[in-house]
Amino acid sequence: MLIVKIPTTAQEWEQYYHLRFTVLREPWGQLKGSEVLKDEDQADHAMIVDAETDKIVGVARMQTNTPTQGQVRCVAVAPEVQGKGVGKLLMKYLEDVAKAKGIKEIILDARENAVKFYQSIGYDIVEDSYLLFGEIQHYKMRKELSK
Helix, strand or coil, rough: EEEEEEECCCCHHHHHHHHHHHHHHHCCCCCCCCCCCCCCHHCCEEEECCCCCEEEEEEEEEEECCCCCCEEEEEEHHHHHCCCCHHHHHHHHHHHHHHHHHHHHHEEEHHHHHHHHHHHCCEEEEEEEEEECCEEEEEEEEECCCC
């Protein structure tokens, strides 16, 4: 069973950032520590824990850009559970948090390999975004939240 949690303990935060590093940074030769952003204390965080193994298998964060716009960043799902609903659970949780805050839309910059996933849960491509590490094309995507 998968459980959505907010990291609170030092051990949970360590595991949270470790998954983010191993999925989003390490494969491109980035340094440990590059996975932690300067404004982490201002974002809403979520992690998915496999209750059977107590392993963190998904992480994500959402920042509030304006009173009506949130931005999801740093979504990482362990490779062994990709395609098994972890990303959908993370995004539903963050969208629910956004709605509770009165946020009307969520934007994000999706890696090219994740565009179809985000489209499947209602996000639309707005424009080409940036090229990360000189090789990973990103696309700005947007979803209007309903009540």
